[in-house]
Amino acid sequence: MVSFRKHNPLLRSRLLTTINTNSPAELLATLSGLSVSELRTANYLLSEELLGQLSSEQYWNFFAVIVPSNSKGYLGTFLKAAVQLYKQGQLNFTSDILLNFETYATSIDRRKFLETLLPIVNNTDEVHLLIETLCKDQFHAAVSFLLNAATPFAYYELFCLLRVAELNEQVLLRYIIQLIKRGDTISFNMACVLTCYFDVKEVPGSFSLRLQNYELGRLEEGPAYFLKVLNR
Structure with missing residues (x-):
């Protein structure tokens, strides 16, 4: 089993600062520069803490940039946060968002998306x-x-x-x-x-x-x- 640090105050601060600027491109650049172990920690922090603080519009803006860059690496992270946001009544779906996702999603991506969200909608x-x-x-x-x-x-x-x-x-x-x-x-x-x-x-x-x-x-x-x- 691969272990990783769930807590990294410096990395958390970097991610939070980037998110607060509301710049998906900057967040992607930050993630792209991390080591493998740092990226695991970043995914944990994003899914469990940081993405769950966003508005629906902000969440989908980050989703639209980060997930297409590496859906295998980031889709699960965003879906975990999506469950949290939806249960809080803070996540909305629109046809434009889903149509954009459909353009690049693999069959595995679509399966993960539906298996995660259909049970809570x-x-x-x-x-x-x-x-x-x-x-x-x-x-x-x-x-x-x-x-x-x-x-x-x-x-x-x-x-x-x-x-x-x-x-x-x-x-x-x-x-x-x-x-x-x-x-x-x-x-x-x-x-x-x-x-x-x-x-x-x-x-x-x-x-x-x-x-x-x-x-x-x-x-x-x-x-x-x-x-x-x-x-x-």
Whole structure:
């Protein structure tokens, strides 16, 4: 296991001074001049302390310069800080930001981005934006990311995707079984929704959630009623 110093007051001061000037180019130059061990410490300081103090606009400005220079080295650092900022209500996504990321992101970069952020995104609009931008024309990948995120907001986006896809019953059954295997109430309810809405046969087991026929149509009206059903 590679060890590194988590605390380096001089390096922290240099990084903080650069960040406070709001100059992504200067920060990149500073990082580029560090030794391997110093860079590990810098990544720790950035992810755990410094980037989490930025506004959403400042964060994305630094992201847009630093991450493309070496996504393998810096994306994880920025994503750790993104989780902290988002949970504090201080990080917003826009289509321009995500489209810019998509232009240089590798498939591994996109996977890391979605696997980190989809589970914490707390509204359906941002889930849709993430999937629409980073999984465009990649239906099966989108389904996989949404199933793994396992949040009500991700499940609503999954429902919307499945509604317009032409899938046979066996494929739908496979998704339903995946949901059942997760074992939590929200996923069980999602499995019930898909079973009833698409009239899938031979689903193993039974559900405590009961849906009336009129409710199936209301699921299409938008996220409000859908989320209410999932959270019963």
